[in-house]
Amino acid sequence: MLHIDLLTKTFGHHTAVDRATIRVDRPMMIGVIGRSGAGKSTLLRMLNRLEDSTSGAIRFEGRDVTRLAGADKRAWQADCAMIFQQFNLVPRMDVVSNVLHGTLNRRSTLASLFSLYPTADIHRAIDILDRLGIAEHAPKRAEALSGGQQQRVAIARALMQDPKIILADEPIASLDPMNAQVVMEALRRIHEEDGRMVIANLHTLDTARRYCDRVIGMRDGRIVFDGTPAQLTTGMAREIYGADARFSEEATSTEIEAIDRVTTRQMPITA
Numbered sequence: 001m002l003h004i005d006l007l008t009k010t011f012g013h014h015t016a017v018d019r020a021t022i023r024v025d026r027p028m029m030i031g032v033i034g035r036s037g038a039g040k041s042t043l044l045r046m047l048n049r050l051e052d053s054t055s056g057a058i059r060f061e062g063r064d065v066t067r068l069a070g071a072d073k074r075a076w077q078a079d080c081a082m083i084f085q086q087f088n089l090v091p092r093m094d095v096v097s098n099v100l101h102g103t104l105n106r107r108s109t110l111a112s113l114f115s116l117y118p119t120a121d122i123h124r125a126i127d128i129l130d131r132l133g134i135a136e137h138a139p140k141r142a143e144a145l146s147g148g149q150q151q152r153v154a155i156a157r158a159l160m161q162d163p164k165i166i167l168a169d170e171p172i173a174s175l176d177p178m179n180a181q182v183v184m185e186a187l188r189r190i191h192e193e194d195g196r197m198v199i200a201n202l203h204t205l206d207t208a209r210r211y212c213d214r215v216i217g218m219r220d221g222r223i224v225f226d227g228t229p230a231q232l233t234t235g236m237a238r239e240i241y242g243a244d245a246r247f248s249e250e251a252t253s254t255e256i257e258a259i260d261r262v263t264t265r266q267m268p269i270t271a
């Protein structure tokens with residue numbers, strides 16, 4: 001269903017994503033891992049056309065989405081809803097209106113301008129919030145909710161678009177462990193119950209292992225691992241992160257970067 005072929009993105013002389021090739025033939029929950037700067041966000045942003053690719057193709061159900069423009073591009077962006085680390089809600093707006101924002105790209109400009117939402121949409125928004133366990137917060141301002149609740153509002157807004165794919169860029173990086181678990185379980189349930197594909201950039205390896213069917217490891221823009229959590233050995237994880245023996249599964253990509261920097265400095269230079 002999703003075939004990514006030799007997808008490349010360069011910024012000036014720097015190649016952020018280097019000939020990435022990924023084939024997904026059924027809806028899966030996929031975790032993308034790799035240290036800071038590996039190209040994870042750029043890959044996701046090209047997928048939903050927030051960023052144009054330099055070369056390569058993205059085919060979804062046979063169509064090359066890198067070539068879509070105008071209304072077709074907007075329809076694709078609705079098909080692959082994006083969730084961000086910082087939730088991207090309108091803080092002072094109430095929760096249910098934030099969720100209804102997920103329908104904006106299929107409503108007329110005039111109706112959007114006056115925030116005129118069909119009753120059916122409002123009911124659907126409440127149902128989705130209920131499913132995510134936060135319906136009681138519907139009338140509150142988004143900023144009054146905890147981080148984990150706000151991220152579930154962002155997921156609800158994504159679901160309003162009835163997407164085929166949910167792309168999540170470090171959805172739990174700003175959350176405490178308890179809220180992180182609630183959000184990952186919500187994404188997993190959406191995948192299992194609705195059969196939607198979920199592709200999430202994750203900053204710890206253990207999260208990818210626990211929730212995903214498939215893990216993609218990126219290093220310096222290239223895909224260096226693509227397999228099941230069981231196939232992802234500690235040795236392979238070290239290869240992805242380029243980390244030394246102190247590497248741990250719970251370490252975040254940023255921590256690994258810091259460990260590596262210190263180690264490199266301490267290492268004697270040998271010819």
Ligand SMILES: Nc1ncnc2c1ncn2[C@@H]1O[C@H](COP(=O)(O)OP(=O)(O)OP(=O)(O)O)[C@@H](O)[C@H]1O
Pocket residue numbers: 011014015016034035036037038039040041042043253
């Ligand atoms: N708009 C841009 N202009 C120039 N360089 C960019 C741009 N966006 C990303 N890059 C570069 O591309 C590379 C990949 O960045 P990207 O944000 O995709 O990494 P990442 O794996 O998501 O990292 P992180 O874990 O820190 O979020 C980095 O070297 C980054 O500096």
Ligand SMILES: [Mg+2]
Pocket residue numbers: 040041042169201
């Ligand atoms: Mg990123």
